[in-house]
Each structure stands twice: as C-alpha cells, then as structure tokens.
Amino acid sequence: MRWITRGARFVWHHKLVSCSMAFLVVLAFAAVFRDAVTPYDPYSTDVSLRNLPPLSDGTGWLPHVLGTDPLGRDLLSVLVEGARVSLVVGLLSVLVSGTFGVVLGLAAGYFRGRTDDVVMRLVDLQMSVPSLLIALLVLYVLGPSLTNVVFVLAITRWMVYARVTRGLMLSMREELFVEAARSLGASHLRIIVRHMIPNIMAPxxxxxxxxxxxxxxxxxxxxxxGLGIQPPQSSWGLMLAQGREYLTTAWWLVTFPGLAILLTTLSINIIATWMRARSTESPRESGAVVEPPARAPLVAQQA
Structure with a gap:
C-alpha cells in the first residue's frame, strides 16, 4: 500500500508532470498497439469519404472521430500511425546520436590532449554550419526515407552530447574517488565504466x-x-504538408497533427525540466527522509 500512497502523493504535488507522463504513456500505448486501438486501417483509402468533418458517420464500428483526409482515410488512424513513425524516428535518432556523442565526449574529457583537440575541433566545425542545412543537403543526396532521416538526425546532433559529456568528465576526473581508483591500478575502461559513467547519467x-x-x-x-518520411508511410509533419492545401476548407487536417506535435513536445519538455530539478535538488527538497546527525554524549565534568 505504500507505493500507492507515494504514487497518489506524487500525482497531487506534480499535477502538470503527471498529466504529461499520462499523455506520453497513452500515446506510446496507442502507437505500439495501433491495430487494437485504431478503428480503421490507416492505409485504406476511399475517395468517396474524402475530407469528412469530425464526428462523421463511418463504415466501421466507430464514426470518424477526427474526420477523414483527402484520400478518405480515417484521420485518427492516420494520426496514430504517424505517432508510431515519429516516435520511432525520435527514439532511434536519440539512441544513435547519444551513443556516438557520449563515447566521443568520454574519450575527450578523460584522455584530454590530442584526443580532446581532435574531438572538439570536429564539434566546432559541425556547429559552425546550421544543422537544418546539413540535413537538407544530405537528404538531397541520399534521398528521403526513414533510415536516412534517422541517420541525418543522428549526425547533426551528436556534438551536443559530446560537449556536455566532455565537460562533465573534465570536472570529475580530478575527484578523489577517481584518483583513488587510478592509484589502485584500475584500468581506464574500469574507471570510466564503473566510477564515472554512473555519476554522469542523470544530466x-x-x-x-x-x-x-x-x-x-x-x-x-x-x-x-518533402525530405523526410514519404508516402505511403505517415508522420505528423507529412500530414501537415498534405493538409495545408485544404486549410480553408478542411481545418481538421492540420489542426490535429499540429496539436499532436505541440502536446508531445510540451510534455517531453515538462518531464525533462522536472528531471533536471530532481537531479539538482537536495534530499530534503526532494521529500527524502533525512536523519538528524547523531549527537555526541555529554560528559559531565568532575568538580
């Protein structure tokens, strides 16, 4: 019962964070179990049902809650399919760019010297060119596809992880516990993996x-x-591009994908802000029980 009490207390004291987490959980559940959640096939077209407004009668077991698109597809089903594609692209891009950037940052911050110079000059070189321009050039050469989008996003954001990780390593490599491990003969790999990485995981x-x-x-x-996800696949950005031609006659085509992007990014930022506050606050501020320091026994002085 204690975890239920803690969960209720967390929801009460962090209402905005709880709502953001709930929204992302529902979105992820819908994206993973799309076939069980969506009432229609997102790839089934019927031009006789094109651009129906929200809450229109449907041919299935549910009405078209969000309406239909220019191809007659149920907009809710296409929106959930777009969430699946967008979340997969985001997660894979973060994983690839984060792994590559953290590894380079670890090497630059720990070994310093020539390794640090080479890594930081690469970071400076790439940060001198706008990331969106690099993405446009690479996608123009390789062609738009899901794999190429993940690759482009990874190579344009790895330097953020490298800079942060390098700064954390430079400040931590002089700590006493690192010096103690080094004096005991621990290898560089063991020091980095066992002693340093766990201490930089929060940021x-x-x-x-x-x-x-x-x-x-x-x-x-x-x-x-037009340089990202291509039809017949769906993503929220592609839905916005396809619906802008009908902005004055079918407002729902751009409104609901736009709201999905807004609410998802806002929820992620709220959770990230809360995580940052939790990682920097003191135990007393975070609600942890802090034991008072033990008092030394008083010794009565002999007269």
Whole structure:
C-alpha cells in the first residue's frame, strides 16, 4: 500500500508532470498497439469519404472521430500511425546520436590532449554550419526515407552530447574517488565504466529527453518540406504538408497533427525540466527522509 500512497502523493504535488507522463504513456500505448486501438486501417483509402468533418458517420464500428483526409482515410488512424513513425524516428535518432556523442565526449574529457583537440575541433566545425542545412543537403543526396532521416538526425546532433559529456568528465576526473581508483591500478575502461559513467547519467538522461523533443520537431520539419518520411508511410509533419492545401476548407487536417506535435513536445519538455530539478535538488527538497546527525554524549565534568 505504500507505493500507492507515494504514487497518489506524487500525482497531487506534480499535477502538470503527471498529466504529461499520462499523455506520453497513452500515446506510446496507442502507437505500439495501433491495430487494437485504431478503428480503421490507416492505409485504406476511399475517395468517396474524402475530407469528412469530425464526428462523421463511418463504415466501421466507430464514426470518424477526427474526420477523414483527402484520400478518405480515417484521420485518427492516420494520426496514430504517424505517432508510431515519429516516435520511432525520435527514439532511434536519440539512441544513435547519444551513443556516438557520449563515447566521443568520454574519450575527450578523460584522455584530454590530442584526443580532446581532435574531438572538439570536429564539434566546432559541425556547429559552425546550421544543422537544418546539413540535413537538407544530405537528404538531397541520399534521398528521403526513414533510415536516412534517422541517420541525418543522428549526425547533426551528436556534438551536443559530446560537449556536455566532455565537460562533465573534465570536472570529475580530478575527484578523489577517481584518483583513488587510478592509484589502485584500475584500468581506464574500469574507471570510466564503473566510477564515472554512473555519476554522469542523470544530466545525460535529461539531455536525451530534451533532444527527443528536438528530434520530433526536426523530423516534422523535414517531412513538411518533402525530405523526410514519404508516402505511403505517415508522420505528423507529412500530414501537415498534405493538409495545408485544404486549410480553408478542411481545418481538421492540420489542426490535429499540429496539436499532436505541440502536446508531445510540451510534455517531453515538462518531464525533462522536472528531471533536471530532481537531479539538482537536495534530499530534503526532494521529500527524502533525512536523519538528524547523531549527537555526541555529554560528559559531565568532575568538580
């Protein structure tokens, strides 16, 4: 029963964070179990049902809650399918770019010297060019596809992880516990894996959470420009691009994908802000029980 009490207390004191977590859980559940959640096949077209408004009668067991698109597809089903694609692109991009950037940051911050110079010059070189411009050039050469979008997003954001990880390693490599492990003959790999990585995971996780929102927005922008996800696949940015031609006659085609992007990125940012606050606050501020220091027994002085 204690975990139920703690959960209720958390929901009560962090209402905004709880709502954001609930929204993301529902979104992830719908994306994973799309076939059981969506009332229609997102790839089934019927031009006789094109651009129906929300709550229109449908041919299945539910009405078209969000209406239909220009191809006669149920917009709710297409929106859930777009969530699946967008979340997969975001997660894979964060995983690839985070792994590559953290490894380079670890090497640069721990070994310093020539390794640090090479890594930081690569970071400076890439950060001098706008990331969106690099993405557009690479996708123009390789062609738009889901795999290429993940690759482009990864190579344009790895330097963020590298810079943060390098700074954390530079401040931690002089700590006493690292010096003690080094004096005991521990290898570089053991010091990094066992002693240093666990101490930098909290800020890295916060950064990865923020980068997830950046990846979703970047993928939506690329798909909107026609260089991201391509039909018959669906994504929220592609839905915005397809619906902008009907902005005055079918407002729901751009409203619901836009709200999905807004609410998802906002929820991720709220959770990342809460994670950052939790990682920097003191135990007393976080609600942990802090034991008072033991008092030394008073010794009565002999007269």
């Amino acid at each position: 890295i996780m916060v950064l990865a959470t923020l980068e997830m929102a950046v990846m979703l927005l970047t993928e939506a922008s690329l798909s909107f420009l």
